Amino acid sequence: MFRGPPVQLICPPHLTFPYVPGHLSHICFELLKNSLRAVVETHGLGDDVVYPAIKVVVVEGKEDITIKISDEGGGISRSAIPLIWTYMYTTMEGQGVGEDFVESDFKAPMAGFGYGLPLSRL
Numbered sequence: 001m002f003r004g005p006p007v008q009l010i011c012p013p014h015l016t017f018p019y020v021p022g023h024l025s026h027i028c029f030e031l032l033k034n035s036l037r038a039v040v041e042t043h044g045l046g047d048d049v050v051y052p053a054i055k056v057v058v059v060e061g062k063e064d065i066t067i068k069i070s071d072e073g074g075g076i077s078r079s080a081i082p083l084i085w086t087y088m089y090t091t092m093e094g095q096g097v098g099e100d101f102v103e104s105d106f107k108a109p110m111a112g113f114g115y116g117l118p119l120s121r122l
Helices: 021-043 078-083
Strands: 007-010 054-060 065-070
Touching: 021 054, 021 065
Parallel strands: 007 054
Antiparallel strands: 054 065
């Protein structure tokens, strides 16, 4: 095991807002998972690697709440930008179900389903 990138939360201490907690939790989990994977893939593995923090900034506007998750994971290629809001699009390689798929042997990957960013628009 290794120590992953730190996550820094920047948020007003007593902020409350109406939203479906399960949806928000799922969306944040998927986006943070994407960021954590990207940072580790970009900066490599090792006990001596110092990962830059992933920042989660929550701000309250006059009519809405904005949650911004930013990282130093290398970004998304310009050619992929039109596709990132499409369900089932993923930057992960080799995440498809192969011909030798056996349902009882299935182990879900930690990334690659392609719904983190589309969910965040709900």
